[in-house]
Amino acid sequence: MTSRPLQNPDNPTNSTFTAVDVVLDTAYQHIDAAEWKKLFSVAKKSKVKEFIADMFAGKHINFSEDRPALHSALRNLPKSPVFLDGIDVMPAIADVWRRIDALCNKWVGVTDVIHIGIGGSDFGPRLAIEALAHVPGIESRGMRMHFLANIDTAELARILDRAQPNSTRVIIVSKSFTTLETTMNAKAVVNWLKDNDCTKGQITNSLFAVTANVPAAKEFGIEEDNIYPFWDWVGGRYSVWSAVGLPIALQYGFKTFEEFLAGAHAMDLHFKNAPLEENLPVIMALALLHQQQKQGITAYAAIPYADALDAFPKWLQQLDMESNGKSVDRNGKPVKYSSPVVFGSTGSNAQHSYFQLLHQGPDIIPIDFIAVRKPMSERPEAIAHHRILLANCLAQAQALAHGKTADNPNHVYPGNRPSNLLLLPELNAFYLGALLALYENRAATLGALWNINSFDQPGVEYGKVLAKPIEKALVSGSDPIQANDDIDAVTAARINLLNS
Structure with a gap:
């Protein structure tokens, strides 16, 4: 160096x-x-x-959310102590590594993996999977890795047309486990499994989650043993080094993920x-x-x-x-x-x-x-x-x-x-x-x-808030929509155009 x-x-x-x-x-x-x-x-x-x-x-250093930015600990392979408020985070990280390694050795006969996530839950693992596919001689485990991010059902349909339901595994990735695009796409994939006669037990065994909100993943129906945690001190765009990068290990082996x-x-x-x-x-x-x-x-x-x-x-x-x-x-x-x-x-x-x-x-x-x-x-x-x-x-x-x-x-x-x-x-x-x-x-x-905070993203949230009343107005069909505190006159006119 x-x-x-x-x-x-x-x-x-x-x-x-x-x-x-x-x-x-x-x-x-x-x-x-x-x-x-x-x-x-x-x-x-x-x-x-x-x-x-x-x-x-x-x-x-993420002062607005009163958090550290410790994504570097996720790749600290020597496991040298990294303290957060006096507690070493490395044992918890090493336990996730151990579980990822074990999962790589368990999946036999899996033909398709559908990784559902958007933004930081998608860009990093998608980039790594695509980039490493070009490495001459790299060992691939033979399964097809699909990335589902967009709420547009065109992407969903393209993936489901190719995947084999009885040998598919689904990884739902959301830090909060409340991201609208991710949860809706996850529900659609579960319905696809049901429509293809997968039993309740098969579906349960097929679903995995990567999240900082373990209770929400359980409420969705994911078994605790199939939930891989990451933490609120990891920003989504810095999260590929966590269990968010699980597809890398599954596709190319845990040793490649370690490299x-x-x-x-x-x-x-x-x-x-x-x-x-x-x-x-x-x-x-x-x-x-x-x-x-x-x-x-x-x-x-x-x-x-x-x-x-x-x-x-x-x-x-x-x-x-x-x-x-x-x-x-x-x-x-x-x-x-x-x-x-x-x-x-x-x-x-x-x-x-x-x-x-x-x-x-x-x-x-x-x-x-x-x-x-x-x-x-x-x-x-x-x-x-x-x-x-x-x-x-x-x-x-x-x-x-x-x-x-x-x-x-x-x-x-x-x-x-x-x-x-x-x-x-x-x-x-x-x-x-x-x-x-x-x-x-x-x-x-x-x-x-x-002199700015690189680890928050408050501007991302405002549009999500405004989308909720607009979506409700679109559900109302052909009823005329008037401008109000949530919807301005231009947007109201556009809603009426879509509903006409």
Whole structure:
């Protein structure tokens, strides 16, 4: 776990940092030595180092909910003590690991697993399952893993058309076990099992839950032995390391799940212990802050040059924008900066989509280019194809950084478009875990720099509250709906349109 401090950004050999064999190259950020010095001073004034220590120590840094943010404990494989209000949380976490390992050895003859959850209960495990499916030679247990998140029955129908009811297992994932989309989809799947003549005993044995609300899961009809807990000090978007990641172990074996946790833990140790000037999550956070302050950027793109990471930008959108999309700081004062808009998709596909805007649009949009040294297949064409893939990645970064002059204005590239290059040695469970933890820790660092709480999401709730009276009005059929305290005139008109 080594890193090299940046001394002269104009010299590309001094712009690279390494942690857990993941390389970060900031050469195209166009940040000179004096600017880096100022940025690290900002980090020190913002007490980033103290914030990191408090996070790992279990301090209640989620001040609005009076909770710690201890997701790092979920990947603490050495089981070194982690205290929450004087109580070591590691024995309870280790017990969940033991139960997950035991369950992996019990499931024989299962053809389909339906994982029901939305948001943080969906993005992480879905990303991991899809990414690891591309690892050459990875051992899969043969079962089909289905992810059901959307309340739109199109997704439900597609899954149920494929699954075999008598050999299906259902995992219902909800921290509160009250999430509307999840509970409605779970009830629909249970009805499907009943409609396909599954007995009450078969259904009971098929249902599993991952939740912080064990009583609600029991009330739903899930046996206590089939309930896997996680805790209120784990935010949903940080929960893939908990039993929420159960599909990873079930699909690829508990050892693969451990490797996933180990990669994240290794990145945590780097984040916790490395000096700010050599700390990958901190450097990435400061580079983004710099682009906000100097260029006024309001968006950035994450472009993984690896088809296996197709779901990564969706996971990252929730991580960054739900964590740091805030209008007030920790003191209730309006913020100057918070999360930019995050978007992205896989390269080189993205080059044929929106890269025209990135190169010649009026807005400057930084990019994180993510590349993998080794090809993700064992096809005879793999080396040649991968060489072209990497060439495209490097070429796009160079073109964006330097631009191009021409007599024809239509052919001018302004340049000065900042980017990072993240280079993974290969894509497997370990490095996937390290990559996700790197971005989690960067999000936390940005929260510290912006003086906002990265671990609550009050804005998510308001729309859910408004949806309830609207849904009741839609149930009323063709009766005219009038504007009232819960429904404004525009929405009332739209309800009447739908009911007509």
